[in-house]
Structure formats: structure tokens, C-alpha cells
Amino acid sequence: MDRSRIAVLLSGRGSNFLSIHSAIEDGRIPARIVAVISDRESAPGLARARELGLEATAVPRKGLPSREAHEQSILEQLRRSGAEWVCLAGYMRLLTPAFVSCYPQRILNIHPSLLPSFPGLRAQAQALEHGVRISGCTVHLVDEQLDSGPIVLQRSVELRPGDSETSLAKRILKAEHRAYPEALNLLLSSSWRVEGRRLIVDEEAPVEAR
Ligand code: GRF
Numbered sequence: 001m002d003r004s005r006i007a008v009l010l011s012g013r014g015s016n017f018l019s020i021h022s023a024i025e026d027g028r029i030p031a032r033i034v035a036v037i038s039d040r041e042s043a044p045g046l047a048r049a050r051e052l053g054l055e056a057t058a059v060p061r062k063g064l065p066s067r068e069a070h071e072q073s074i075l076e077q078l079r080r081s082g083a084e085w086v087c088l089a090g091y092m093r094l095l096t097p098a099f100v101s102c103y104p105q106r107i108l109n110i111h112p113s114l115l116p117s118f119p120g121l122r123a124q125a126q127a128l129e130h131g132v133r134i135s136g137c138t139v140h141l142v143d144e145q146l147d148s149g150p151i152v153l154q155r156s157v158e159l160r161p162g163d164s165e166t167s168l169a170k171r172i173l174k175a176e177h178r179a180y181p182e183a184l185n186l187l188l189s190s191s192w193r194v195e196g197r198r199l200i201v202d203e204e205a206p207v208e209a210r
Contacts, residue, residue, distance in 0.1 A: 003031050004030065006020070006033050007086050008037070009039075010045040011038060012043055012090045017036065021033060029181055029188060034081040035057065035077060037059055039061055039093060041060055045089070068096065087180070088108065088109040091109075094146060107141065112137050113172075114137075114138060115140060115151065119148070124168045135156070136155050137157070
């Protein structure tokens with residue numbers, strides 16, 4: 001089976017990267033990770049990638065003259081690795097439209113809320129403050145706006161009385177670790193297209209037919 005070449009961009013702990021890596025190792029995603037790139041040299045996820053023997057590179061923003069120069073440097077790494085897909089896994093920078101246009105419908109992100117609710121930072125705290133009863137996570141294709149592209153998959157998580165930002169984030173993270181590999185596998189293993197905002201998976205049978 002042909003395995004798609006995946007790059008992961010991360011800024012921190014990298015638990016979503018590890019969930020993708022494990023799923024690939026278990027044969028649950030027809031892919032291989034060809035590059036792990038971080039804007040932070042000290043990102044624990046980058047250290048883990050090195051331990052796993054993956055091609056892992058820090059591309060810090062500091063020292064580069066502009067945001068564009070930083071992205072060019074990352075794009076250079078991506079091209080060198082031959083990556084066909086880019087998975088954002090806790091990557092804390094907004095990508096410019098120029099970057100996104102280099103990988104049209106080939107950049108994925110995971111966000112810890114049911115989008116379009118609570119985009120941006122501290123999504124779990126936003127959900128708590130709003131008083132919603134259900135939140136969750138969303139895997140989506142990345143477009144030019146923040147947390148906005150076509151949705152691939154969502155998983156819900158119920159809020160519990162007494163939940164804190166930390167306890168909710170922990171339960172959502174568990175759902176993320178299942179959702180990201182599942183979404184990636186769906187995109188790599190099925191035929192799909194985007195119509196307007198909607199991602200249509202061809203094999204998905206209509207509800208009546210199930
Ligand atoms: C996750 O909650 C993800 O949804 C968000 O950033 C966090 C990254 O966590 N985009 P990790 O680095 O994958 O553990």
C-alpha cells in the first residue's frame with residue numbers, strides 16, 4: 001500500500017503527534033511521518049520525535065527577519081522532506097494565506113472545541129465560561145482563517161458539574177487522541193471532496209441507507 005508522506009508541526013508537548021505516530025505504527029493510517037518541525041527548540045514533542053528516530057527540526061522565529069521568512073524556512077524543510085500533508089498538532093502560530101496555498105486542502109488541524117464554537121486560545125475555558133453542556137474537539141482542513149476550514153470529524157465531550165479548565169481539557173484531549181488519527185485515516189483512505197464549507201466523503205452512506 002502507498003503510504004502518504006506526513007509532516008507534523010508542533011510547538012509544545014506533542015501528545016497529538018504521538019497519537020498519530022502510534023496509529024501509523026499500528027497500521028491504522030497508511031502514512032509515514034517524514035518530518036516533525038517545531039518553532040520551539042525546547043518543545044517536548046520535538047525531543048520525543050528525535051527519540052523515535054524521526055527527522056525532527058527546530059525552526060525558531062527568533063533570528064529571522066519576518067513572519068514570511070520564518071514560513072519560507074519551514075516550507076523549505078517541508079519540500080526537502082517531500083511531505084504531501086501537513087498536520088498541525090498544537091502549532092501555536094497562524095499560517096499566512098501564502099503558506100496555506102502551498103498545500104491546498106492538505107493541511108489539517110485539531111482544535112479542542114466543537115467549532116465554530118470557541119475558536120482561538122483557551123477553547124476549554126471559553127466553553128466553561130459560556131456554560132455549554134457539551135463541548136469536544138474538531139479536526140478540520142486549514143484555510144486562510146483561524147480555526148475555520150472544512151470540518152473532517154468532531155467528537156463530543158460532556159461537561160461535568162465541578163469541571164475546571166484542566167479537568168475538561170484532559171477529557172477533551174483523550175477524545176482528540178482518537179479523533180486525529182481517525183480523521184487522517186479517513187482523508188487518506190477514502191475519496192472525498194469539498195463543496196462550499198462541507199467535506200463530502202464519497203463512501204459515506206446517507207443516513208436513510210444505513
Ligand atoms: C491540543 O489541545 C490541540 O487541540 C490544540 O493544542 C493542544 C496541543 O496538545 N490545538 P499536544 O501538544 O498535542 O499535546
